[in-house]
Amino acid sequence: MIAEQTGRPAAVGGGASTDASATIEQQVALARHAFSSGRTRPLAWRRHQLEALNRMLSECAPRIRGALMTDLAKNEVESQVTEIESVIMEARTTLRNLERWTRDRKVRTPLVLGTARAMIRREPLGTVLIIGPWNYPIHLLLMPLIGALAAGNAVVLKPSEVAPACSALMADVLPRFLDADAVQVVEGGVEETTRLLEHSFDHIFYTGNGAVGSIVMAAAARTLTPVTLELGGKSPVWVDDSAQLDAAARTIAWGKFSNCGQTCVAPDYVLTTPELVEPLAQAISRAARQMYGPDAQESHDYGRIINALHTERLAGLLDSGRAFLGGDVDVADRYVAPTVLLDVAPDSPVMQDEIFGPILPIVAVAGLDDAIDFINARPKPLALYGFTTRDAVREQLLRRTSSGGVGFNLVITQLGVPSLPFGGVGGSGMGRYHGEFSVTTFSHEKAVLHKRPGTDPMALARPPFSWLTRKLLVRG
Known part of the structure; x- marks a missing residue:
């Protein structure tokens, strides 16, 4: 739904969610519009989001620990270390290295291409879906979010309904600190997740068990959406x-x-x-x-x-x-x-x-x-x-x-x-993240080749072919 006065999707509670199918449509549309507007691409926006995420974790730490106690009876020390500080450290590491991890990377070109120069540009994928699990309901929702934001994407987050206190908390606080259009939080259970998977995203990142992972992958296959599956197994x-x-x-x-x-x-x-x-x-x-x-x-x-x-x-x-x-x-x-x-x-x-x-x-x-x-x-x-x-x-x-x-x-x-990359192999998952690997996961590495003025060595490969060209290029 597009608001006539602003020309952008109508807001629906600043990123908070309801169970209505129309609301999910609106939230996905808001995220897509935020990305297509171009505002998620500048490094300044990315830095601001990561800094705001860390402020949220610090300022809301007591509420986060309380939600974890409600859902998992997790003691405050364990909650602080594994669900809050670990995410803060990841965001700080990403902030320190953001420019280096996202800048253009020059690569060698064959001599036959003469004056041509080649590079790899990392660009954001677009609008991505992150589906979090219940066992570390803060950490495993926000860690991939760091990589998605650092790469310049808009994000739809789906926290686990099995940890309801943590899900409700994330839906409440994230829109207050982050870009409330570019980062959407959709609460709900199987029905809401199924509706989300009916949309075409540019990447889906799922953490959970293999049975649901198969469902996610099958849904993604209908639109050829790439997936990262962080599963598990018997270690x-x-x-x-x-x-x-x-x-x-x-x-x-x-x-x-x-x-x-x-x-x-x-x-x-x-x-x-x-x-x-x-x-x-x-x-x-x-x-x-x-x-x-x-x-x-x-x-x-x-x-x-x-x-x-x-x-x-x-x-x-x-x-x-x-x-x-x-x-x-x-x-x-x-x-x-x-x-x-x-x-x-x-x-x-x-x-x-x-x-x-x-x-x-x-x-x-x-x-x-x-x-x-x-x-x-x-x-x-x-x-x-x-x-x-x-x-x-x-x-x-x-x-x-x-x-x-x-x-x-x-x-x-x-x-x-x-x-170190974190991810599975075979039935324990596909794809990897953490640190620069997260930025890579949520980026497209675009190949760029630029021919500068000068001799054109490829002229030899264009017809008509002279006897000299045939002698030089045809062997045997």
């Missing part, structure tokens, strides 16, 4: 006898039980040799008790499962093995205890799909070769972790397995390095 951990067991256990326990296990790159299961199973289980149990006390349900630092449905799903996985630690569930409180499972069969339910909860199976294998075979027999994971001091083992894991990323003697923290 394995290998621990061998050279590892410092207590240090490895503390790291694994932190990575698995933070955010109640609802992290896409959390350790999903551990592979180790039979003699290390019990000592490792004991060390992880000690680490969990050190973090959350004897009863994690009473700890202010331990979160909750997002809803009762997912709590019941996780409860159904506990029969897959013997609970060495935990195993307690309180559906009404959305509580699943930090759990370590032993005697887990490879074909048991807990070993089929990504667990996405605080249940850690430890599976015994004969050695490294069997561990690699075990990993390779399953879909490619988003992350793979190895706890070892042996260079040869690290090289074997790197060379003989495929995963989105690899971490040695650490978990999850690879996400905090802006110069």
